[in-house]
Amino acid sequence: MKPPNAIAIIDAAKAELDAIKRGKEFAQWQGSTKQGLDYALSHVEPFSAYGNVWLFTGDDGRVASTGAFGSWVVQRLVAGLDSGEIIAAFEAEAALNAVNYAEESPILGVTLDTPCDLGDGVTLTPPPEWIEGVSSPVSWPFNVEFPSDGTGILRQSFTVTPAFERRKSDDAFPTALVSTSRPAAARSAVRTKVRLACLLVSRGPVELPLSLFRPDEAAAFAGGAFNYEQRPIQTRPRANFPVRATEVAKAFAALNRFGDPSALERAIDRLGRSRVALNDVDRALELGMAIEIALMHGKGSNTEITQKIGTRAAWLVGTDVADRLSIFEGVKKLYDARSTAVHTGALSNRAALDLVESDALVSRVLLALAMHARFPDWSRLTLGGGLVPLADERN
Numbered sequence: 001m002k003p004p005n006a007i008a009i010i011d012a013a014k015a016e017l018d019a020i021k022r023g024k025e026f027a028q029w030q031g032s033t034k035q036g037l038d039y040a041l042s043h044v045e046p047f048s049a050y051g052n053v054w055l056f057t058g059d060d061g062r063v064a065s066t067g068a069f070g071s072w073v074v075q076r077l078v079a080g081l082d083s084g085e086i087i088a089a090f091e092a093e094a095a096l097n098a099v100n101y102a103e104e105s106p107i108l109g110v111t112l113d114t115p116c117d118l119g120d121g122v123t124l125t126p127p128p129e130w131i132e133g134v135s136s137p138v139s140w141p142f143n144v145e146f147p148s149d150g151t152g153i154l155r156q157s158f159t160v161t162p163a164f165e166r167r168k169s170d171d172a173f174p175t176a177l178v179s180t181s182r183p184a185a186a187r188s189a190v191r192t193k194v195r196l197a198c199l200l201v202s203r204g205p206v207e208l209p210l211s212l213f214r215p216d217e218a219a220a221f222a223g224g225a226f227n228y229e230q231r232p233i234q235t236r237p238r239a240n241f242p243v244r245a246t247e248v249a250k251a252f253a254a255l256n257r258f259g260d261p262s263a264l265e266r267a268i269d270r271l272g273r274s275r276v277a278l279n280d281v282d283r284a285l286e287l288g289m290a291i292e293i294a295l296m297h298g299k300g301s302n303t304e305i306t307q308k309i310g311t312r313a314a315w316l317v318g319t320d321v322a323d324r325l326s327i328f329e330g331v332k333k334l335y336d337a338r339s340t341a342v343h344t345g346a347l348s349n350r351a352a353l354d355l356v357e358s359d360a361l362v363s364r365v366l367l368a369l370a371m372h373a374r375f376p377d378w379s380r381l382t383l384g385g386g387l388v389p390l391a392d393e394r395n
Contacts, residue, residue, distance in 0.1 A: 310331040
């Protein structure tokens with residue numbers, strides 16, 4: 001007897017789906033039908049031509065596949081497509097030979113208020129529906145700690161081309177030159193800047209220690225579903241501070257515009273480290289380093305550091321004489337405490353340093369620098385010349 005064709009196989013599965021009346025029956029049908037379709041479709045065109053392929057996941061990643069298209073067909077049936085539409089969609093995807101993936105990174109330490117588009121396929125999504133289909137720790141990869149309630153997601157989309165290559169034999173290596181539209185290094189840079197942006201607009205530590213990689217659900221030629229990557233962190237943030245996603249986006253855009261961001265990024269990272277310090281001495285040290293890195297950037301003498309950074313901070317963010325005097329004293333008190341901690345390993349009781357106020361002051365200075373898109377001419381600024389707008393400087 002001639003084996004049935006793809007249309008007959010899919011139509012039979014659709015008839016079974018249409019006959020289902022209860023959810024329990026659907027769950028049973030879904031599991032058994034996927035396996036049955038995997039086997040049946042592997043023997044008929046157009047599916048049989050792709051029964052032994054390499055699936056590329058980006059950044060030199062690949063997995064071998066034996067043509068398990070049953071799950072993909074079931075998803076299309078549930079979506080309401082008929083057999084002809086499903087086969088046409090499969091042939092179109094095979095001809096396109098490209099696949100979309102998303103890297104999804106929980107942002108521990110902040111709770112976003114609204115979704116936000118950072119551009120170029122990068123988005124911020126607030127809880128609780130940041131990752132569909134993952135509702136409990138059991139659904140996460142083995143040994144991965146489930147993020148706390150209120151945790152949002154950084155999602156980065158990227159395309160891998162080609163999506164697949166046919167294998168000549170089981171021991172053959174792929175020969176295709178695979179392109180990843182947003183490679184791992186670029187995604188890492190985005191994660192870093194999102195963390196720093198969140199640090200600038202929040203009051204707690206922020207970490208992105210985990211990424212999940214998910215292919216487009218509509219993709220027939222995709223591998224690596226729910227692969228994950230873990231990165232070391234200093235400590236897991238224990239609370240999520242509410243922040244406005246639009247403020248994160250502004251700080252993120254500012255960091256991207258900044259001409260030479262390495263020093264500023266180190267300063268913001270020190271701000272983040274201060275928030276996980278084990279004691280007040282270490283916290284004062286980190287805050288002191290953050291303010292010194294930011295305000296002593298550039299050429300010139302390092303003498304009279306306290307006077308210089310106090311004056312620079314005052315003119316950078318102060319709005320009037322009283323505000324500038326307050327900022328100057330706040331920076332001086334912080335740096336004096338930092339110096340005392342360096343030399344004695346303790347904080348002087350006479351300093352009466354308010355670390356919460358110091359944190360807010362350092363955040364204010366760093367955010368102002370980020371928004372200015374570069375380090376200013378300190379001499380001009382501290383002589384009352386103000387900040388030169390970037391457009392005027394270019395002219």
